[in-house]
Amino acid sequence: MKLYGYWRSTTSYRVRIALNLKGIGYEPLSVNLVAGEQSGDAYTRVNPGRGVPALELDDGRVLTQSMAILDWLEEVYPDPPLLPADPVDRARVRAAALGIATDIHPVNNLRVVGKLKSLGHDQDTATAWMNDWMTRGFTAFQSLIRPETPFCFGDTPGLADLCLIPQLYNAHRWGCDLAPFTRLTEIEARCLALPAFAEARPEAQPDAT
Amino acid sequence: MKLYGYWRSTTSYRVRIALNLKGIGYEPLSVNLVAGEQSGDAYTRVNPGRGVPALELDDGRVLTQSMAILDWLEEVYPDPPLLPADPVDRARVRAAALGIATDIHPVNNLRVVGKLKSLGHDQDTATAWMNDWMTRGFTAFQSLIRPETPFCFGDTPGLADLCLIPQLYNAHRWGCDLAPFTRLTEIEARCLALPAFAEARPEAQPDAT
Numbered sequence: 460m461k462l463y464g465y466w467r468s469t470t471s472y473r474v475r476i477a478l479n480l481k482g483i484g485y486e487p488l489s490v491n492l493v494a495g496e497q498s499g500d501a502y503t504r505v506n507p508g509r510g511v512p513a514l515e516l517d518d519g520r521v522l523t524q525s526m527a528i529l530d531w532l533e534e535v536y537p538d539p540p541l542l543p544a545d546p547v548d549r550a551r552v553r554a555a556a557l558g559i560a561t562d563i564h565p566v567n568n569l570r571v572v573g574k575l576k577s578l579g580h581d582q583d584t585a586t587a588w589m590n591d592w593m594t595r596g597f598t599a600f601q602s603l604i605r606p607e608t609p610f611c612f613g614d615t616p617g618l619a620d621l622c623l624i625p626q627l628y629n630a631h632r633w634g635c636d637l638a639p640f641t642r643l644t645e646i647e648a649r650c651l652a653l654p655a656f657a658e659a660r661p662e663a664q665p666d667a668t
Numbered sequence: 669m670k671l672y673g674y675w676r677s678t679t680s681y682r683v684r685i686a687l688n689l690k691g692i693g694y695e696p697l698s699v700n701l702v703a704g705e706q707s708g709d710a711y712t713r714v715n716p717g718r719g720v721p722a723l724e725l726d727d728g729r730v731l732t733q734s735m736a737i738l739d740w741l742e743e744v745y746p747d748p749p750l751l752p753a754d755p756v757d758r759a760r761v762r763a764a765a766l767g768i769a770t771d772i773h774p775v776n777n778l779r780v781v782g783k784l785k786s787l788g789h790d791q792d793t794a795t796a797w798m799n800d801w802m803t804r805g806f807t808a809f810q811s812l813i814r815p816e817t818p819f820c821f822g823d824t825p826g827l828a829d830l831c832l833i834p835q836l837y838n839a840h841r842w843g844c845d846l847a848p849f850t851r852l853t854e855i856e857a858r859c860l861a862l863p864a865f866a867e868a869r870p871e872a873q874p875d876a877t
Binding site for chain 2: 507526528
């Protein structure tokens with residue numbers, strides 16, 4: 460498999476963690492979002508939606524949207540599982556993960572920050588914008604996960620953890636106050652001690668600058 | 669089951685369609701987002717995440733996040749299916765649906781528009797903001813679905829259709845130019861001719877004003 464991604468893209472980071480957790484080897488291919496490569500002819504042939512990540516299967520078919528890729532991985536490579544077996548438990552893990560995927564990341568990504576700047580706002584306003592959504596989103600996330608398990612929902616990391624850790628990377632990057640979220644930073648420390656997470660970190664990617 | 673929602677909430681609209689398609693009866697309960705009821709004590713006890721929809725099961729357990737609720741419905745009430753059987757086909761339907769759920773809706777919802785206004789922008793700027801994300805998102809969506817089927821991916825409506833139709837409702841509401849998206853408006857006409865969609869329309873809800 461080939462994974463088109465970008466080192467700092469939190470959605471690419473999610474999929475890297477999942478591939479590592481499931482022990483699936485892949486070839487990383489960099490799409491430089493800052494240079495606009497996602498809108499170039501070469502990449503729009505891979506993904507007309509112009510986003511990363513995209514996962515190219517060995518038969519050439521391409522999957523897009525990180526949350527859809529994660530569901531595909533879970534269906535085709537079920538072991539180790541990213542979701543519990545009970546439907547209501549699954550829905551709760553998905554809800555926490557989707558809180559990050561729909562309520563935090565989309566309002567904070569490069570496209571949105573670029574648009575804020577095109578409306579005349581400076582970096583300080585953009586940073587405050589990002590941190591506000593993260594604070595609201597982490598507050599909701601912390602109320603949705605289990606209160607005392609080593610990872611968000613149990614003894615092993617799963618879908619909620621692999622969405623949380625990349626978003627915390629962004630939180631550190633933009634100086635978000637994480638003091639109210641010790642439950643989350645404790646989970647972060649436990650996750651980053653695992654090779655599957657450590658090797659997926661942005662700084663560990665070949666295109667990191 | 670009880671569905672907490674709001675007539676104009678597109679995420680509530682998605683779940684109403686799915687419940688109707690699967691023939692599941694439910695009691696609709698209104699959470700007035702414009703009046704801020706989602707942040708009141710009564711509702712935050714139901715959903716600390718303060719969003720709609722929330723689905724309360726007969727045993728009192730509550731599911732949140734529309735895309736997680738839809739996955740739960742599909743797992744527990746598989747007939748008729750909202751997703752195809754093949755994993756890659758499923759991933760493609762999910763990717764199109766998630767394009768709306770992550771790339772359009774979150775940057776256009778009431779919270780974000782409210783924040784734009786708090787930064788000093790007027791309704792015209794907010795409307796242009798919303799229409800820009802819809803135009804980009806519909807362009808991507810139209811490239812991801814199948815070109816000639818009656819519905820987005822086949823002969824029956826599924827997950828992509830039930831995300832599309834509520835977003836088109838918003839597009840009409842905000843005057844988004846849909847001329848480039850005749851494939852989508854043709855699908856919309858076919859969907860709205862079905863009772864499952866027609867009865868889920870915002871205007872058909874008891875809390876519509």
